[in-house]
Amino acid sequence: MMRTLIRGFAVALVLAGFLFNGTVPDSIATLLAQGQPKQQEVFTPIDQLPPQEQLPAAPLLVGAYAFVLLMLFGYLFIVSRRLTVIQQEVDRLDRDTKRT
C-alpha cells in the first residue's frame, strides 16, 4: 500500500515537472503536426484564391496544343492548295503554247 502511494507520488511529480517546463505539450504538438495534415481554420471560396490557383491546367494545355496543330495543318493546306492551282495553270499554259 505504502509502496503504491510512493510510486503514485513519484509519477505525479514527474508529470508536474513536464507540465511546468512545457516540454510534453510541445513534443506532442510537434509529433501531431508531423503526422497529420494542417488543421483547417477557415473555409475560403475558390474565387478568393490567387488567379493561378483557381485555374485548371488541362484546358490551357489542350488549347495550346490544339492551336499549334490547327495552325500548322491550316498553313500546310493553304500552301499545298496554292501550289496545286499554280502548277495546273503553268501546265495549261505550257500545253496551249505548244499547241499554237
Add this chain to the structure above:
Amino acid sequence: MPKWFSPAVLVCGAMFALSPLVIANAPYESTMGLVQKVFYYHMPSAWVFLTASVVCGIASARFLATGNARHDRTALAAAEMAVLFGLLTLVTGPLWARKAWGQWWIWDARITSSLVGWMIAWAYLILRQYGGPGSEKLAAGLALFGMANVPFIYVSVNYWRTIHPATTVVPKLPFSMGFPLMFCLASFYLLMFLLMKLRVRVAEQQARLDAIYLSLDEEA
C-alpha cells in the same frame, strides 16, 4: 518536288503523331505541374521563329548583295515561317503564363522584343504584298532589322529583370525532360524545312507563271 520530299513528310507526320506520347511520359515540373508541358511545343516554336528570322535576314542580305531572285524567294518563305511560328509562340506562351504566373501577358524584355520581331516579319510580308515594284529590296532591308533583333530576344532574360525562365534552364534539363524537348525540336525544325521547301516551290512556280504571261503579252 524532289523524291525525298514525300518520305520526309511521312517522317515528320509520324514525329508529330508520336510527340504527345513522348510528352506525356515526361515528368511534371515541381512547381508548375501539368501546364508546364506547354513548354514542349512553346520552346520549339520560339526557336524555329528565331531561326526563320535569321534565315530571312541572311537570305535578304545575299539578295541585296547579288540580286539573285533565288535568295529573295528563300527570304520570303522564311518570313512566312517567322510569322507562323512567331504566332504559335505568342499564343502558347500566354496560355502557359495564365496558369504559371497568373497573367496572360507581361511587358518584359523577352516577350516585348519577341512581339517586335514578329511584327517586323509581318511588316516584311505586308511590304512584299502591297509595296509595288521594288518593294522586295525595301523588305530585304527590313529583314536585316528582324535578324538584328534575334540575339536581343535570346539574351534579354539574362540582363533584364523578368519572371521568364533564364537561358540556363534548357542545358540543365534532366534526360526525362530533355529528350521530349529535343524530339519536339527535331519535329519542328523538320517541319520548318519542309514548309519552306514547299513555299519556295510555290514562289518558283509563280515566277515561272509570270514569265509565261509576260512572254505571251510580248508575242501578242
